Amino acid sequence: MSQHLFLPLVMLAMCPTPGAFPDSGKVTELREDCGRPEPSARILGGSDAQPRSWPWQVSLHQGGGHVCGGSLIAPSWVLSAAHCFVTNGTLEPAAEWSVLLGMHSQDGPSDSAHLRAVAAILVPENYSSVELGADLALLRLASPARLGPAVRPVCLPRATHRFAPGTACWATGWGDVQEADPLPPPWVLQEVELRLLGEATCQCLYSRPGPFNLTFQLLPGMLCAGYPEGRRDTCQGDSGGPLVCEEGGRWFQAGITSFGFGCGRRNRPGVFTAVAPYETWIRDRVMGSEPGPAFPNQTQEPQLGPREPREENCTIALPECGKALQPGAWPWAVQVTVPGFRPCHGSLVSESWLLAPASCFLHSGTSDSGPSDLDAWRVLLPSQPHAERVARLVLHENASRDDAADLALLRLRAPVNLSAALRPVCLAHPEHYFLPGSRCRLARWGRAETAPGPSTQLEAELLSSWWCHCLYGRQGAPVPLAGDPPLVLCPAYREEEEAGRCWNNSGWTLVCREKGTWFLAGIRGFSGSCLRPRVFAPLQTHGPWISHVTRGAYLEDQLAWDWGPEGEITEPQTCPPHTEHGACGLRPEAAPTGVLWPWLAEIHVAGDRVCTGILVAPGWILAATHCILRPGSATVPYIEVYLGRAGASSVPQGHQVSRLVISIRLPRHLGLRPPLALLELSFRVEPSPSALPICLHPGGIPPGASCWVLGWKDPQDRVPVAAPVSILTPRLCHCLYQGILPPGTLCVLYAEGQDDRCEVTSAPPLLCQTEGGSWVLMGLAVRGSQELFAAISPEETWISQTVGEAHFLPPSGLPYWFPESGDLCPPDLAGASGFPGAAALFLLLLTPLIQGW
Numbered sequence: 029m030s031q032h033l034f035l036p037l038v039m040l041a042m043c044p045t046p047g048a049f050p051d052s053g054k055v056t057e058l059r060e061d062c063g064r065p066e067p068s069a070r071i072l073g074g075s076d077a078q079p080r081s082w083p084w085q086v087s088l089h090q091g092g093g094h095v096c097g098g099s100l101i102a103p104s105w106v107l108s109a110a111h112c113f114v115t116n117g118t119l120e121p122a123a124e125w126s127v128l129l130g131m132h133s134q135d136g137p138s139d140s141a142h143l144r145a146v147a148a149i150l151v152p153e154n155y156s157s158v159e160l161g162a163d164l165a166l167l168r169l170a171s172p173a174r175l176g177p178a179v180r181p182v183c184l185p186r187a188t189h190r191f192a193p194g195t196a197c198w199a200t201g202w203g204d205v206q207e208a209d210p211l212p213p214p215w216v217l218q219e220v221e222l223r224l225l226g227e228a229t230c231q232c233l234y235s236r237p238g239p240f241n242l243t244f245q246l247l248p249g250m251l252c253a254g255y256p257e258g259r260r261d262t263c264q265g266d267s268g269g270p271l272v273c274e275e276g277g278r279w280f281q282a283g284i285t286s287f288g289f290g291c292g293r294r295n296r297p298g299v300f301t302a303v304a305p306y307e308t309w310i311r312d313r314v315m316g317s318e319p320g321p322a323f324p325n326q327t328q329e330p331q332l333g334p335r336e337p338r339e340e341n342c343t344i345a346l347p348e349c350g351k352a353l354q355p356g357a358w359p360w361a362v363q364v365t366v367p368g369f370r371p372c373h374g375s376l377v378s379e380s381w382l383l384a385p386a387s388c389f390l391h392s393g394t395s396d397s398g399p400s401d402l403d404a405w406r407v408l409l410p411s412q413p414h415a416e417r418v419a420r421l422v423l424h425e426n427a428s429r430d431d432a433a434d435l436a437l438l439r440l441r442a443p444v445n446l447s448a449a450l451r452p453v454c455l456a457h458p459e460h461y462f463l464p465g466s467r468c469r470l471a472r473w474g475r476a477e478t479a480p481g482p483s484t485q486l487e488a489e490l491l492s493s494w495w496c497h498c499l500y501g502r503q504g505a506p507v508p509l510a511g512d513p514p515l516v517l518c519p520a521y522r523e524e525e526e527a528g529r530c531w532n533n534s535g536w537t538l539v540c541r542e543k544g545t546w547f548l549a550g551i552r553g554f555s556g557s558c559l560r561p562r563v564f565a566p567l568q569t570h571g572p573w574i575s576h577v578t579r580g581a582y583l584e585d586q587l588a589w590d591w592g593p594e595g596e597i598t599e600p601q602t603c604p605p606h607t608e609h610g611a612c613g614l615r616p617e618a619a620p621t622g623v624l625w626p627w628l629a630e631i632h633v634a635g636d637r638v639c640t641g642i643l644v645a646p647g648w649i650l651a652a653t654h655c656i657l658r659p660g661s662a663t664v665p666y667i668e669v670y671l672g673r674a675g676a677s678s679v680p681q682g683h684q685v686s687r688l689v690i691s692i693r694l695p696r697h698l699g700l701r702p703p704l705a706l707l708e709l710s711f712r713v714e715p716s717p718s719a720l721p722i723c724l725h726p727g728g729i730p731p732g733a734s735c736w737v738l739g740w741k742d743p744q745d746r747v748p749v750a751a752p753v754s755i756l757t758p759r760l761c762h763c764l765y766q767g768i769l770p771p772g773t774l775c776v777l778y779a780e781g782q783d784d785r786c787e788v789t790s791a792p793p794l795l796c797q798t799e800g801g802s803w804v805l806m807g808l809a810v811r812g813s814q815e816l817f818a819a820i821s822p823e824e825t826w827i828s829q830t831v832g833e834a835h836f837l838p839p840s841g842l843p844y845w846f847p848e849s850g851d852l853c854p855p856d857l858a859g860a861s862g863f864p865g866a867a868a869l870f871l872l873l874l875t876p877l878i879q880g881w
């Protein structure tokens with residue numbers, strides 16, 4: 029039962045002439061006395077039901093605990109919901125269940141409470157799942173219930189019985205009080221008043237897709253009860269229990285609690301199995317039982333209830349959360365000022381409640397009994413000229429111990445009038461998953477040391493947990509399973525104008541957009557370093573606390589969301605090896621933006637040609653000198669570098685990173701022009717799935733590696749292609765290209781039938797994926813060649829000295845080995861260099877014979 033605090037203070041009309049109830053007796057007497065609770069002084073107005081108010085309510089136990097509700101309809105029969113007993117299409121054995129009657133609190137036995145075994149469970153043949161209807165079940169008790177003031181049957185409606193939309197009825201049960209928030213001890217039976225909704229109204233509400241495009245088709249035999257604004261509802265654990273309506277002094281069971289999208293969500297009223305249509309089904313099954321259930325005639329004409337809106341008009345009662353006219357102009361951004369302190373940034377979460385870090389208030393005269401000076405606190409709301417006052421402060425119980433729970437809720441003295449410029453942010457339910465690729469923004473949170481700058485606009489995209497852990501987590505450590513809910517939210521940022529600013533002077537929230545609606549997804553307090561905030565604590569784990577305190581926060585109104593492939597990961601995954609400078613050579617399987625080669629750079633030289641480059645450290649690109657510097661040119665060209673591109677024309681280029689080159693470094697080479705150049709970028713790039721340094725191989729050929737030449741086929745569209753190749757041993761290479769190769773040249777052989785060659789003027793790189801999973805750079809194409817590459821390993825010292833953070837992996841594999849002379853080559857190959865491909869193939873076929881060379 030959820031939101032039971034909203035129960036109105038009303039006295040139920042009592043039956044006029046309460047008669048003594050027979051413990052056993054004539055069938056007619058019993059039938060007449062269905063649906064009449066003990067007429068003791070029963071006061072409604074709280075969430076806990078009074079004892080004996082709902083004497084037909086039973087608790088169905090399995091494995092020693094309450095699972096579902098039910099209603100006593102005859103001494104030996106209980107009505108409940110089929111879904112309580114059917115698992116994966118199979119009816120559970122009756123012997124596993126027991127029925128507790130005359131219960132008030134699940135805490136301990138009372139005089140009236142007694143237990144019955146279940147002799148049989150009957151479910152309609154056409155029941156398959158709750159959404160498809162027929163969600164009812166009959167339980168035959170092994171022996172009749174002991175009837176008395178706390179145990180009495182309810183009346184059942186005839187098939188012709190009509191319950192008018194708008195009628196106030198009552199649902200009862202021991203179910204959750206919020207989603208994922210079980211009824212607390214002493215587990216007293218809960219009651220909630222629900223209004224019957226007309227079919228069209230209910231369908232209209234459930235047809236409104238909400239953020240996740242989820243709708244539901246109401247079917248005949250279902251009925252809805254609740255409110256468009258939600259808040260009062262049944263919930264998990266109430267299933268099978270009764271929805272009863274009073275008519276002429278008797279309580280008739282109109283519905284059986286069946287399901288709904290979540291609990292208490294707006295536009296998602298509870299769905300019940302309508303009992304009246306099942307009169308025949310019930311009668312047929314209980315036939316012969318004496319006494320059987322009672323189906324009294326309807327004595328009064330159904331009347332239109334007072335609050336039923338026009339059927340086709342189901343305009344939701346509340347304005348929507350999470351809509352912003354433009355990102356950054358957040359209509360929920362609030363500032364709370366406590367005298368003597370800087371303003372604290374928080375978010376409006378309903379008409380009356382704000383969410384902000386508890387740390388803003390922990391040191392401002394707050395005691396357990398609350399702060400002493402709330403009167404002096406002021407709240408500035410967007411587009412409001414006057415400050416508002418605070419009526420109440422509720423600190424999260426773990427606020428001072430756990431950064432992820434650094435939360436406080438503040439109630440305004442008076443609810444605000446919401447508008448397009450002033451509306452709450454949406455809060456996510458615990459099952460809500462912000463999927464990798466979700467678009468997010470940063471927003472200020474808590475007390476800022478400095479005035480907010482334009483970085484409140486910073487855009488980010490959520491990373492998968494694999495990326496998050498391999499990029500930011502402890503490298504090489506096993507990646508934890510995707511949490512449920514995720515343990516962290518991990519954004520990769522888009523480029524910002526003010527690179528290099530320091531981020532440690534403020535806390536931040538991550539607001540993420542789903543279908544045009546912004547959710548407050550994560551929070552992050554002050555960080556100790558200047559780096560942009562990396563990991564956020566997901567806020568949805570606190571959904572139940574926020575709902576519990578506010579009872580009216582604007583939670584999203586949809587439940588199910590497929591977690592997608594990441595949710596199905598069952599085996600821990602391992603990050604590829606890393607270097608002392610962190611992650612390198614990680615490659616996403618399928619990045620949301622389509623960027624698959626995060627180290628591949630387009631180098632635009634002097635505006636007229638494009639070379640391939642490879643990111644080797646956050647501020648450095650390695651490229652082929654011959655492509656960057658044309659012979660004869662004396663000046664250093666103007667060079668721009670782009671990372672995170674998936675082709676010149678591909679849209680969107682969301683995570684493209686661009687930098688200017690501020691210096692070109694060449695190693696000292698006696699006489700010869702060195703093949704490799706290092707380009708220093710104007711400022712560093714943040715590691716992300718679209719810009720991540722590659723690892724560098726320190727020499728030899730990595731054992732068990734798969735290698736590719738990476739580049740683009742067409743220099744105009746520049747869609748990356750990777751041609752699979754084998755790297756020949758230096759001796760084979762030498763034999764094929766006798767005498768013409770500078771030391772340190774790598775030769776490759778393209779896979780047979782491989783036509784996707786990279787065009788050579790851009791000097792494509794040769795790279796391999798090692799057995800450990802990291803991608804390593806081996807070399808860059810020699811001018812004009814598809815098969816020959818200048819290895820990077822001979823330049824390890826120069827590269828490491830120039831770029832302190834270059835990621836050289838530890839040495840492994842076959843050592844480099846330069847032949848002193850060509851005499852060791854088989855004679856047949858000496859003249860084969862004109863056909864290196866064919867000759868190399870021949871050599872490879874001979875490999876077992878020549879491995880000892």
Ligand code: 4AZ
Nearest residue numbers: 262263264267287288291
């Ligand atoms: C359940 O899971 C359940 N708000 C019961 C009722 C509702 C939702 C879920 C309706 O048993």
